[in-house]
Amino acid sequence: MKPLLKASHVVEMFGGLKAVSDFNVYLEQGELIGLIGPNGAGKTTAFNLFTGVYQPTSGEIEFDGQSIVGLAPYQITQRGIARTFQNIRLFSELSVLDNVKIAFHDHVKYGLLEAVLRVGRYTEEERQIERDSLELLKIFHLKDKAYETAKNLPYGAQRRLEIARALAAKPKLLLLDEPAAGMNPQETQELMEMIRWIRKEFNLTILLIEHDMSLVMGICERIYVLEYGHIIAHGTPEEIQNNPEVIRAYLGGAS
């Protein structure tokens, strides 16, 4: 079976800087994979390449059997890749529920006239979106906060809301950029359980960038380690923890 995502010999240059260099990664359907590495190693650049925010200087990226190089971010979302951001991006002045409802709207089929007249399919679709949004909020323990303004949520809850929004795009592949950043150990533990659960429930493949090693080692089946844009190691959590290159570059370093 072909991998769901395959990046082959990807290079990304910013002026003279090689942010990503000969990057080779594959993700099999249903896997939960970690991408780790020191600050500035190129992890977020990899996400930006997978989502069309950046185009590779050279190399190939295939998703679901087809090249996605040259596609715009919205086209890649439609093909089935959704992401969260290191710096949370929510509609901070809107309610928690509206944040999720907006994310669903990319996928509805009613026409403008129906929307204006609020008839037919529009009202039915709207009701369905509301039900689905509340269901997602429930999964992320946010249902009782549905009518609060997003900016008033505690930080950990905002991170969970971002994941709920990403799922509204009905992705096959979910990219999580430091989902546990700013969370306390108990919130991180709950997040791990949620990530495991949504993978199964939504039949997802998940790639996550994370500095919290207990989370990465606790839930990932395989891990890629980046340093200065290169993959320096790849393996199971146990292999990665015992890899001398990794210990030198990362685990034994500042963090």
Ligand SMILES: Nc1ncnc2c1ncn2[C@@H]1O[C@H](COP(=O)(O)OP(=O)(O)OP(=O)(O)O)[C@@H](O)[C@H]1O
């Ligand atoms: N748009 C850009 N223009 C120029 N340089 C960039 C750009 N985006 C990233 N870089 C550089 O590319 C390198 C990789 O950055 P990237 O943000 O991908 O690292 P990271 O591994 O995600 O780091 P962190 O853990 O700190 O988020 C860094 O040296 C960064 O300064």
